[in-house]
Amino acid sequence: MERARPIDRRRMASWIDPFIETLARQGWATTTEAFTPAQIQALYREAQELDRVGAFRPAAIGHGAEQTLRRDIRGDRIYWLDPEHPTPAQEVYWQVVDQLRRRLNETLFLSLHDAEAHLAIYPPGSFYRRHLDQHRGRALRLITLVLYLNPDWRPEDGGQLRIYPDPEAPDEGIDLLPEGGLLVGFRSDTIPHEVLPARRARYSLTGWLRRFDPLALLR
Ligand SMILES: O=C(O)CCC(=O)C(=O)O
Numbered sequence: 001m002e003r004a005r006p007i008d009r010r011r012m013a014s015w016i017d018p019f020i021e022t023l024a025r026q027g028w029a030t031t032t033e034a035f036t037p038a039q040i041q042a043l044y045r046e047a048q049e050l051d052r053v054g055a056f057r058p059a060a061i062g063h064g065a066e067q068t069l070r071r072d073i074r075g076d077r078i079y080w081l082d083p084e085h086p087t088p089a090q091e092v093y094w095q096v097v098d099q100l101r102r103r104l105n106e107t108l109f110l111s112l113h114d115a116e117a118h119l120a121i122y123p124p125g126s127f128y129r130r131h132l133d134q135h136r137g138r139a140l141r142l143i144t145l146v147l148y149l150n151p152d153w154r155p156e157d158g159g160q161l162r163i164y165p166d167p168e169a170p171d172e173g174i175d176l177l178p179e180g181g182l183l184v185g186f187r188s189d190t191i192p193h194e195v196l197p198a199r200r201a202r203y204s205l206t207g208w209l210r211r212f213d214p215l216a217l218l219r
């Protein structure tokens with residue numbers, strides 16, 4: 001019988017280069033190959049459990065002292081992951097994000113330094129109005145990565161991610177269904193996007209690849 005080979009972590013996953021090529025060409029890309037159904041299910045269960053124990057907080061808009069709660073703009077609740085203390089399911093997530101970060105640096109000559117990520121739950125009726133992910137005057141976030149966790153999402157469940165990738169046609173949106181296992185990547189600085197009202201609790205894990213923050217040296 002053939003023995004199972006150990007996983008070679010250095011081997012580049014086959015989806016990464018096409019994903020990066022598409023991202024570079026059109027500003028956004030999708031793949032369903034980054035995580036297995038079991039890995040998605042583990043993250044989904046973890047989010048449900050963290051929510052059950054009250055770990056999620058209403059998401060604010062803006063940064064630092066300018067943060068405010070605006071349910072008319074953004075209605076999700078979030079839980080920031082601690083990259084220093086990952087659970088096994090989160091460890092897999094960070095490995096994929098880091099592999100992607102390194103490969104983006106190699107192939108596009110970027111200097112992506114680290115990542116931040118939060119789980120998000122959009123309760124029925126909630127949404128996130130059109131916005132850019134880069135905070136004003138603080139251009140650290142370069143690439144947004146949204147990973148969806150719900151099994152069996154249907155078009156009638158709403159909650160589509162609507163991206164506006166064409167600056168020539170700024171109101172022409174492309175809708176992506178937040179089906180478990182889908183990973184969407186887009187430029188944080190140039191791609192406006194919104195989350196349409198969800199009719200079912202909508203689970204996701206959103207990460208941002210960031211440049212080095214020189215202010216971190218002063219802290
Ligand atoms: O969940 C999504 O589809 C996108 C969320 C988003 O735009 C954000 O958290 O900034």
Ligand SMILES: [Fe+2]
Nearest residue numbers: 131132133193
């Ligand atoms: Fe966003």
